[in-house]
Amino acid sequence: EVQLVQSGAEVKKPGESLRxxxxxxxxxxxxxxxSWVRQMPGKGLEWMGRIGPKDSYTNYSPSFExxxxxxxDKSLSTAYLQWSSLKASDTAIYYCxxxxxxxxxxxxxxxxxxxxxxxxxxx
Amino acid sequence: QSALTQPASVSGSPGQSITISCTGSxxxxxxxxYVSWYLQYPGRAPKLLIHDVTNRPSGISSRISxxxxxxxxxxxxxxxxxEDEADYYCSSYTSSSPLFxxxxxxxxxxx
Numbered sequence: 312e313v314q315l316v317q318s319g320a321e322v323k324k325p326g327e328s329l330r331x332x333x334x335x336x337x338x339x340x341x342x343x344x345x346s347w348v349r350q351m352p353g354k355g356l357e358w359m360g361r362i363g364p365k366d367s368y369t370n371y372s373p374s375f376e377x378x379x380x381x382x383x384d385k386s387l388s389t390a391y392l393q394w395s396s397l398k399a400s401d402t403a404i405y406y407c408x409x410x411x412x413x414x415x416x417x418x419x420x421x422x423x424x425x426x427x428x429x430x431x432x433x434x
Numbered sequence: 435q436s437a438l439t440q441p442a443s444v445s446g447s448p449g450q451s452i453t454i455s456c457t458g459s460x461x462x463x464x465x466x467x468y469v470s471w472y473l474q475y476p477g478r479a480p481k482l483l484i485h486d487v488t489n490r491p492s493g494i495s496s497r498i499s500x501x502x503x504x505x506x507x508x509x510x511x512x513x514x515x516x517e518d519e520a521d522y523y524c525s526s527y528t529s530s531s532p533l534f535x536x537x538x539x540x541x542x543x544x545x
Contacts, residue, residue: 356539361533371532406480424480425479
């Protein structure tokens with residue numbers, strides 16, 4: 312069974328650092344990009360960026376580049392999203408989602424999603 | 435463009451059909467066959483309904499169908515049921531950055 316299991320909810324203060332995780336199982340981790348998607352309270356989905364686990368190549372949305380870092384440890388089948396200095400406006404649910412890519416075939420839909428990690432930032 | 439445009443809400447009675455539109459530009463929706471649709475129940479993760487404009491993954495009801503014309507993609511739910519009440523999002527690959535855009539989201543209400 313394919314699963315993306317994310318780390319638990321976090322409560323942080325502004326200025327603190329944070330890393331959340333997304334562990335894949337039931338499939339070949341290195342054959343899939345992992346994207347991170349933000350959903351602010353009561354709002355829609357926003358694509359933040361993605362990482363290719365084979366080579367750790369990353370793409371970021373301009374809205375998030377420089378604010379977050381996406382990384383992966385393929386030996387642990389885990390992708391990460393981290394902040395060095397959180398802001399209150401980072402309060403949101405963060406989802407990871409996978410996209411198949413084993414060249415020459417790549418699919419651009421997000422076929423499986425993690426359950427989401429709620430990040431709350433407040434002084 | 436920061437998001438694809440969807441109607442904020444669509445409603446219908448049980449058994450009826452509804453259609454949700456997703457409007458972008460030739461840089462994304464109109465230029466590629468990489469449009470997908472997602473269903474999200476409150477408090478739950480999104481779920482893939484449609485990929486590559488018209489294709490249903492296995493396990494998705496045949497009441498769900500989708501199409502595209504020009505810069506607008508559409509999702510149709512026929513034989514509306516109570517379980518269809520949820521939020522729906524479209525998504526498209528883009529030719530620039532960001533690589534992917536989501537729609538603004540549509541809340542479907544079953545009357």
